Amino acid sequence: MGVVRDVWLVTNELLETVTAPWSPEEREERLKAVEELLRRREKLLGALRPPYSEEERALGRDIVAWNRDIAERLKAVQDEIRRDLRMAGAKRRANARYVHPYEQPLSLDGMFYDKRR
Incomplete structure (x- = not known):
């Protein structure tokens, strides 16, 4: 039961890591910790070999x-990161328009175009 128990322990630690509230300041460190746990778990999953006892099956259901x-x-965290990136891009564009208001292309609103020759 050693490998199944190890997978169960790493998965439990991973679950605790991702379910705890994340502040934007600590997101980078948390993501690194999640990546490390996923790497460890992937190695352990490669070492799993059947047959499994009933206790190992119960641990597998938990996993x-x-x-x-x-x-x-993790999908929610990905959505938060995407939202933050969109907001950062919008802020950057708004700041650029504010700092350099005349460098933007001219608006065609209100222009008159005469079709007659």
């Missing part, structure tokens, strides 16, 4: 259930 929660939380 599968936790994987869904982990995936949902």
Whole structure:
């Protein structure tokens, strides 16, 4: 039961890491910790070999259930990062327009175009 138990422990640690609240300041460190836990778990998953005892199957059911929660939380973090990147881009463009108001292309609103020759 050693490898299954190790996978269960690493998955539990991963679940605790992703479910704890993340502040934007500590996001970088948390993502590094998540990546390291995923690497460790991937190595352990490669070492799994059947047959499994009933206790190992119960641990496996826990792991599968936790994987869904982990995936949902990581998807939420990904959405937060995308939103932050969009906001940063919008702020950068707004700042550029404010600092250099006459460098933007001219607006065609209000221009008169005479079709007659």
